[in-house]
Each structure stands twice: as C-alpha cells, then as structure tokens.
Amino acid sequence: MADVKRQEGLNLCPILVTERIELASIQARDRRKMTIWIVGGTGDSRRVARALSAADCAWTATVTTPAATRLYADLPGRVSTGALAPATLPAFLADEGICGIVDASHPFATQISTLAVQAAIARSIPYLRYERPTVPLAASTILLANFDSLLQPQQLEGKRILLTTGVKSLQRFRPWHTRAQLWARILPSERSRAQAIAAGFPPERLISQRLPISLEQERQLWQSLSLDAVVTKASGQAGGLDIKQTVAAQLGVQLIAIARPVLTYPLQTESLDRVLEFCRCCLARALQPSCGQFSGSTERSSSEAHSKSSPNVWNHENLEDRV
Incomplete structure (x- = not known):
C-alpha cells in the first residue's frame, strides 16, 4: 500500500511555504470560493473540522442524517444534511464556494467517495482522502x-x-x-x-x-x-x-x-498536518490561481500501488491503494 503518511518532505504547495501565507489572512482578503468541503459523518471528519476551525479555515461538512450533525455541534463551520447526488452536487459546490475537498467519510462509504472524486475531476477541484489507519490483522482473524x-x-x-x-x-x-x-x-x-x-x-x-x-x-x-x-x-x-x-x-x-473496498483516490494521507497543508494550498489557489500546482512524491511499498495521470486532476500522483 502506498503510504503518504510515511513520506518525508511532501510539499503540496511550495508557494505557501515560501510566502508563509496564513489561512486567516487569505480569507480576510476574499471570502468567495474559499470553503473546504469535508465529506463527513465520522469521528475522522470531526478531527478534520476541529483542525480547520483552529486554523480559521472555513468549511462545510456533509452528513446524511440529522443525528450526525452532533459531531460538529461545538464547531463554527456549516453542516449540510441529506444525501448528495450527481444532479444536486454541482449546485452544492457552487453555493458553498468549495475550493477543495477533504474526504473523511467512512472507508466503506464508497458511493459518496466516488461521487466526490468524480466532482473533483469534472470541476478541477483539488481532492484529498483523509484515510484512517488500518489495524494489523491477527493471525486468527x-x-x-x-x-x-x-x-x-x-x-x-x-x-x-x-x-x-x-x-x-x-x-x-x-x-x-x-x-x-x-x-x-x-x-x-x-x-x-x-x-x-x-x-x-x-x-x-x-x-x-x-x-x-x-x-x-x-x-x-x-x-x-x-x-x-x-x-x-x-x-x-x-x-x-x-x-x-x-x-x-x-x-x-x-x-x-x-476487507475495505478498493478505491482509487487522487491523493491520500493519514496525517492531519498534511490535510492542513493541502487546505492552505487550496485557499491560495482560490485567491491566486497562478500560484502553482499541487505536487508531491509518494512512497510505494508494493506493486499493488501504481501511479496514473489524468489531465483533469491537479498535477499530483494518482494512487491506487488497497484500503
């Protein structure tokens, strides 16, 4: 499995490192199209929302049931309730001003993850999968x-x-x-x-x-x-x-x-620090589209993972991971 978490020196957006652009100052200059979509409904998504809130980054989380909104009850972002569909997703992305997607949905929620990836490709929106770590299986399992x-x-x-x-x-x-x-x-x-x-x-x-x-x-x-x-x-x-x-x-x-379903994610990490770096780059691109493309290297541990390229996705590696 390719593991973004273990790699060193991943720099999703070099412009941000050199210019030290802070999230708060970026958003203060232009609040349009400056929101991160958190594909939510999990404890993982709450951790992402909490980290983005601490960094003063605007976010909207989507959940399918009213009960799941309690995950974000004490956090300042927006929560949208109800199932998304291909017909309704474009309006959601436009209305919320989505500039980046962090998919923190359940590992078995393949339908929404597939929909989010397709939307990212179709609308050239950066996408990052925040994947919870696997647990090593016992020999008896x-x-x-x-x-x-x-x-x-x-x-x-x-x-x-x-x-x-x-x-x-x-x-x-x-x-x-x-x-x-x-x-x-x-x-x-x-x-x-x-x-x-x-x-x-x-x-x-x-x-x-x-x-x-x-x-x-x-x-x-x-x-x-x-x-x-x-x-x-x-x-x-x-x-x-x-x-x-x-x-x-x-x-x-x-x-x-x-076993977890096998999905192809444009970019994937287990690190909240990488999520924040990704979101900073999304905000910088929304403010200054010429700031450069996403980039990074990915460590591969077996032939199970291989890179693909797509002209419709940002210039980072596509990973096919066994999740």
Missing part, C-alpha cells in the same frame, strides 16, 4: 474480500453469530435467519431499529449500542450470547477492530472481517 464471500454455508451455517457490520448490510442476511442464530448490533435509534426489523431481525436479536465500546463491554456481550463468531468490517481502530481482535483471542471466538 479471517479476512474476506466482500459480503458475498461471507454468505456461504462454511462461514454461517448453524453458528451463533453477532453482526457488527452496520444496519445497511442486514438485508443481505435475510435468507440466513433459519440457518443460523443471528444477532445484530445497531445504533440506538428508531430508524436503525426499524431497518433491522424490516430485514427480518426480531427485536430480541438487536443490540443497540453506540461506539466506542470498551473491551470489557465487548467481552461481556459476547459471553452473554455464547457466540461462535463475530462479523465486522476492517474499518480500523475507530470501528473497534483492535478491541474485537483482543476479545476474540481471549474467548476463542472466530472473528471475520470484511
């Missing part, structure tokens, strides 16, 4: 490529299984209610509960909990259900994968992880 690989007799038949893959995935398990004993962990909301019941889960098989969940809470839950297996997503520490692996080892429960 089974990694499956997708849900189709999971929905097989050898994985589910006759077992007591807890699903922690999100309420949107539960419809996939409808044919398995008579072939396995399934429980589902969902968010403590009426909407999630209704979706789970519609997917065939009786109320007594639903566990309403909101992350983060402690190691002791996780262990007590698994023990109370006498589980054979737990299914999760490989969504990093934020999704509790490290805790699940520890509990699985302690209790001898099989842990099955669904």
Whole structure:
C-alpha cells in the first residue's frame, strides 16, 4: 500500500511555504470560493473540522442524517444534511464556494467517495482522502474480500453469530435467519431499529449500542450470547477492530472481517498536518490561481500501488491503494 503518511518532505504547495501565507489572512482578503468541503459523518471528519476551525479555515461538512450533525455541534463551520447526488452536487459546490475537498467519510462509504472524486475531476477541484489507519490483522482473524464471500454455508451455517457490520448490510442476511442464530448490533435509534426489523431481525436479536465500546463491554456481550463468531468490517481502530481482535483471542471466538473496498483516490494521507497543508494550498489557489500546482512524491511499498495521470486532476500522483 502506498503510504503518504510515511513520506518525508511532501510539499503540496511550495508557494505557501515560501510566502508563509496564513489561512486567516487569505480569507480576510476574499471570502468567495474559499470553503473546504469535508465529506463527513465520522469521528475522522470531526478531527478534520476541529483542525480547520483552529486554523480559521472555513468549511462545510456533509452528513446524511440529522443525528450526525452532533459531531460538529461545538464547531463554527456549516453542516449540510441529506444525501448528495450527481444532479444536486454541482449546485452544492457552487453555493458553498468549495475550493477543495477533504474526504473523511467512512472507508466503506464508497458511493459518496466516488461521487466526490468524480466532482473533483469534472470541476478541477483539488481532492484529498483523509484515510484512517488500518489495524494489523491477527493471525486468527479471517479476512474476506466482500459480503458475498461471507454468505456461504462454511462461514454461517448453524453458528451463533453477532453482526457488527452496520444496519445497511442486514438485508443481505435475510435468507440466513433459519440457518443460523443471528444477532445484530445497531445504533440506538428508531430508524436503525426499524431497518433491522424490516430485514427480518426480531427485536430480541438487536443490540443497540453506540461506539466506542470498551473491551470489557465487548467481552461481556459476547459471553452473554455464547457466540461462535463475530462479523465486522476492517474499518480500523475507530470501528473497534483492535478491541474485537483482543476479545476474540481471549474467548476463542472466530472473528471475520470484511476487507475495505478498493478505491482509487487522487491523493491520500493519514496525517492531519498534511490535510492542513493541502487546505492552505487550496485557499491560495482560490485567491491566486497562478500560484502553482499541487505536487508531491509518494512512497510505494508494493506493486499493488501504481501511479496514473489524468489531465483533469491537479498535477499530483494518482494512487491506487488497497484500503
């Protein structure tokens, strides 16, 4: 996997380094088209929003549900609620004056990430993926490529299984209610509960909990259900994968992880410092389009990552990463 975080000397915008342009002074001169779009709804996006707020950088975060707006309740940026679509996105970008995109959505939220990348290419808007670090998998953890690989007799038949893959995935398990004993962990909301019941889960098989969940809470839950297996997503520490692996080892429960989808991001980092540098460059370009193009080198650790070039994207490397 190509890892932008490990590289040294990444300079996304040399003009900013030499001129020491501060975000506040840039925005004071021209507030039009000076907003960063944070593709949000995650704890990662809150960290980005908090960092940009501290740097006096205007931002608008997008989330799909009203409940997710609470992530930014104490921060000064704008929050837009509701699903975006190809037909509505151009108006959003224009109305908000978007000059750069920081995608901090969930690693499995492929639809919005794909839409954001397409918009960046079509409208020549700089895009950066803020990717949460992966958690090393234990030798005993089974990694499956997708849900189709999971929905097989050898994985589910006759077992007591807890699903922690999100309420949107539960419809996939409808044919398995008579072939396995399934429980589902969902968010403590009426909407999630209704979706789970519609997917065939009786109320007594639903566990309403909101992350983060402690190691002791996780262990007590698994023990109370006498589980054979737990299914999760490989969504990093934020999704509790490290805790699940520890509990699985302690209790001898099989842990099955669904791999992150493979997406091609124009530029990617795990560093908030790189996010801030990227945003400064976006603001400088909005103020002075001739200030230069994005640039940077990317360390590659295997043949899984290779560079592409596109005339419609800024002059930085495209990475194809296994996320």
